[in-house]
Amino acid sequence: MTDALTPFLAATIRTATPLALAALGELLVERTGLINIGLEGAVLAGAFGALAGATAGGVAGGYAGAMLGGVLVAALFAICVLVLRADQIITGMALTLLAVGATGTLYRALYGASGAALHAPTSGPLPIPGLVSIPVVGEALFDQPVVTYFAYLLAPVLAWWLTRTHAGLALRAIGERPDAAAAAGIAVTRMRALAVIAGGVLGGLAGGTLVLAQAGTFVENMSAGRGFIALAIVVLGRWRPLGVALGALLFGAASALQFAFQAMGWGAPYQIFLAAPYLLTLAALAGAMGRARAPAALGRPL
């Protein structure tokens, strides 16, 4: 049984990494009272940016391109919502559509309409000496790409930052009562813009992970709803960094179970496994919503 456990845990961590990164970014955005549905677009733009960056400048270039791709989408969101005061939901949907169209068009224009499998350099696993030799979990948790370790650190750091620093308190205040925060001298719009950009960096990084640490190539629409699932994970994690990290792990485990069941030749239609993350999202939202308390200003028009 432990033979099967290590690959299961490793697959859990692998699937959870991009979800955790994107969801932690969206958490920052939502704690300022905004909802960025364009997260899906940021993840996709990050994936494409990773391919473009990696073919030009290796793995490091790939991660830089990924973050840049996510930031571009986030910056557009900030301009439309914070400056032009456009509707958040519709803007987010439009930006996701824009990312689908723009990455598809650029990919076909730059790398050929056939979409021949392009190989991007990948960042291999980096075993952490000592920790990796812990029985069962060591290899699963500590023989992962660097970006996974970044996600491990990010959740507790964000939790500390949100609850223990002035800036974190200011950010949370904006999400509860933006007018009161403004009256208290907090630069509401600037803080929101920074949160949106940070969300874009992390969303882009999530997309970059798909290309640079997993697939090794770009496929049109490869984000496949992960940005939307990340939105659900924020709710599931009750707008708290550690809760969000746990939520991402839960989704990672559900996806990993799908591989395990398929490997065991369980006689159910495979579409059930493909649909599982989306079904789980619905179930989780229905269960989580009543008990969780969202930031009071979440999604309100500015």
Place this chain on the structure above:
Amino acid sequence: MRTVLAAIGAVAAIVGAIALLLLVGGYDTPRALGALWSGSVGSWYALTSATLVRAIPLMLTGCAIAVAFRAGVFNIGAEGQLLAGGAGAAAIALAMPNAGAIAVVLALVTGTLAGAGWAGIAAVLRERFGVLEVISTIMLNFIALYAVSFLVRGPLQEPTHAYPQSSSIAAAARLARLPGAGRLHLGLVIALIIVIAVGWVLRHTASGFRMMAVGENSAAAASAGLIDVRRVTSLAFLASGALAGLAGGIEVLGVTYALYEDLSPGYGYTAIAVALLAGLDPWRVVITAFLFAALEAGAGAMQRDAGVPSTLVAVIEALLILGVVAAQALRVRRVRVLHTTDVIVPESAT
């Protein structure tokens, strides 16, 4: 008159944006624009068999989005509801090969109900559990896609089990083609009647007024009395799903004649652009649906003749949506600024 001018302006903006993107991308711009024209409205065949055939599902899904958004329901799930409708209609039409017109009617009714049912899941999640419909409907789109994928490889697969599709629907259970109009079928008439009727309901009936009141300001609608907000939003959600489901049923009975996984090239998403550009007015949806149908038909021709990626259409649609919401927001803000400076005095000043 203003509508006509706005439509001309929209066309000019779209063609201008395409030309600009083509120039930037270094494509043979005159050739590509020529293909855009000839592939969409340049010939009777293109107009009827390419553009108008695509306009039918866009009219109904665009109308679906308009109804939902008007009531303040962000139904992003027209794509999934369309697939549910297509699957429902296909199942009935395949089961009744000899029933003729009765099969057509029953299949379309079933498709409509299936679309409403699929939307109903999100409506229940919204009203009972407070789940944001934006997220739930997107999840349901993915689930619908995998459900259809299962159906065409399982219970509804054609008898040889070689292809991921259902059997062909019997000729008697198909929607008739319009004489002298290529692939264009009776669905156009159905769609026009439905969309015009929905527009009339929104403009001229109490139910339409209640929907818009809830969409504009649900708290005000509730406190003004006599409006049950939950009932209105739920009904709008179901009606929206029904319209999208009908679009799927018509697509199966009038165009594909079988259930496929790729039944819809994203009509449910394009519908959002269609509805927003129409100012959420079903009657104007007829015009914008035609516009986007022409754009998508022409994009196919641009890809074939000039090598322009057809995904360019998504870029254009996204930019249009952003332009429309930003322009609306600026207009609303100008009004709001006037009001606030007139009326609101800071509490500390009194």
